[in-house]
Amino acid sequence: MTKNIYGIITIAALVSLIHCAYSAAQHRFYLRLTEQPFVTLPTDVIVQTLLSLAALIYGAAYIAGSFQYIKKDQHHDRTCDEALNCPSFITFEHRAKAMSPGFYVLNNLRQERNSRTISTGAASSTEGVESKTSPFSENLPKPDFSQLPGARIPKSAAQKTRVLEISQAQADEAFKNCLELVRTRDVDSYMSILMMPKKVQPELIALHAFNVELAMVRDKVDARKGDTTGMYRLQFWRDAISSIYAQSNLPVPRQPVAISLCAFAPNARHQLLQKLVETRQSTIGDRPFTTTKALTDYGRYTTGSLLTLQLEALARHLKIEALPHLDHVCADLGAAFGVANLIRSTLPLLSRGVVLLPSDLMSLHGVTADSIYNKKKPQETKALIKDLVKVADSYLSSARGKTRTVPTALRPALSGVAASTDHILRVLKKKDFDVYSPHLQRRNPLILWRLLARKLTGTF
Numbered sequence: 001m002t003k004n005i006y007g008i009i010t011i012a013a014l015v016s017l018i019h020c021a022y023s024a025a026q027h028r029f030y031l032r033l034t035e036q037p038f039v040t041l042p043t044d045v046i047v048q049t050l051l052s053l054a055a056l057i058y059g060a061a062y063i064a065g066s067f068q069y070i071k072k073d074q075h076h077d078r079t080c081d082e083a084l085n086c087p088s089f090i091t092f093e094h095r096a097k098a099m100s101p102g103f104y105v106l107n108n109l110r111q112e113r114n115s116r117t118i119s120t121g122a123a124s125s126t127e128g129v130e131s132k133t134s135p136f137s138e139n140l141p142k143p144d145f146s147q148l149p150g151a152r153i154p155k156s157a158a159q160k161t162r163v164l165e166i167s168q169a170q171a172d173e174a175f176k177n178c179l180e181l182v183r184t185r186d187v188d189s190y191m192s193i194l195m196m197p198k199k200v201q202p203e204l205i206a207l208h209a210f211n212v213e214l215a216m217v218r219d220k221v222d223a224r225k226g227d228t229t230g231m232y233r234l235q236f237w238r239d240a241i242s243s244i245y246a247q248s249n250l251p252v253p254r255q256p257v258a259i260s261l262c263a264f265a266p267n268a269r270h271q272l273l274q275k276l277v278e279t280r281q282s283t284i285g286d287r288p289f290t291t292t293k294a295l296t297d298y299g300r301y302t303t304g305s306l307l308t309l310q311l312e313a314l315a316r317h318l319k320i321e322a323l324p325h326l327d328h329v330c331a332d333l334g335a336a337f338g339v340a341n342l343i344r345s346t347l348p349l350l351s352r353g354v355v356l357l358p359s360d361l362m363s364l365h366g367v368t369a370d371s372i373y374n375k376k377k378p379q380e381t382k383a384l385i386k387d388l389v390k391v392a393d394s395y396l397s398s399a400r401g402k403t404r405t406v407p408t409a410l411r412p413a414l415s416g417v418a419a420s421t422d423h424i425l426r427v428l429k430k431k432d433f434d435v436y437s438p439h440l441q442r443r444n445p446l447i448l449w450r451l452l453a454r455k456l457t458g459t460f
Helices: 003-033 043-065 082-083 095-099 104-117 120-132 170-187 186-193 198-220 229-244 256-264 270-282 292-318 324-348 359-364 369-374 380-402 412-429 447-457
Strands: none
Touching: 003 043, 082 359, 170 186, 170 198, 170 256, 186 198, 186 412, 186 447, 198 256, 198 270, 198 292, 229 256, 229 270, 256 324, 270 292, 292 324, 292 380, 292 412, 324 369, 324 380, 359 380, 369 380, 380 412, 412 447
């Protein structure tokens, strides 16, 4: 009955506190309506609040019950040595017993005794064996420490090749990210990959996602403001390639593209991947190409390297021996695409105030970056673009002149880049070499049909 009284006091005090809060809010609202300054709360509200708080504390203290007595320490009369002694820990039944030289002999003898029938004769024979074989004999076999639970392999026996443990779920998630990256950022390459055998598509997706990841570095940095994060990002990928292909002891990053390369492209030539990164790294400063040869070399080492990796992946899948001269075909096709793609990207780069056209041709035609940006010399600019189109056309013709040297089954790996280059050059010729034409930025709507036709005809 007494506890119920304290409960009523507690509830009443809590309701009273809520009423105090409501009264304070009403007082402030009244002051705002009458435009009077707030100085303090009314005295009755303050007194009611203090009394309610005291009543709440009083009632809650009795509702909680009486305090518990502190229990007496059971070990107060023990010494420190006795308190710290742990008899249960003193046992020889642990894995270190396997390190004893006599463990294996005694264990075998124990198993033999258990397997035999318990008899007097069996017991005597067992004693005879025990007397003949001493657990401290010098001819006992050496213990195998690698069989201990939790034992590590010695450094001398460690494997030289590094293996990254990737679960199936991690590989699937990384592949989905790479697939979405290629599908949204490089549609033409995505279409060309669809023409490949399904078993080789994951490796191609990983390689193209790596290329897209490198190409996106330029879009994320602004060299005009002295942004050097692009160099660090590309250096990250150089270190990542070294660690993925066991060229360094650095940890492999848990990044979707890196995981995809580990899982789906373990046999790719890391030299070409490194060359791809190094070439991007050398042009990260948004400086114009000094010569036309520098531009074509850029295409050789970027798109050409990617095409070579793609050809090798397809050749491994089809069990076709990769021929050395195919590198030259990929290099010529990469140079053609590099020139054509630079022309197409001139207009988007101009919006950022960047001009990457070769300096030697700009000087030859009397064109400067300012005149191109402000469209001051349209005829000279068209002549410059016309010369670049001729360069791209010559490299494209050179690559197609070696079509017969490329196995028919490997030609679809080259058709995507060839079709994209064809489309850019065709639009430029149709628009009278106008680099400012918005038609250059439009994709070829018939790219998939062209790729299918070239696959059926065995061309690229």
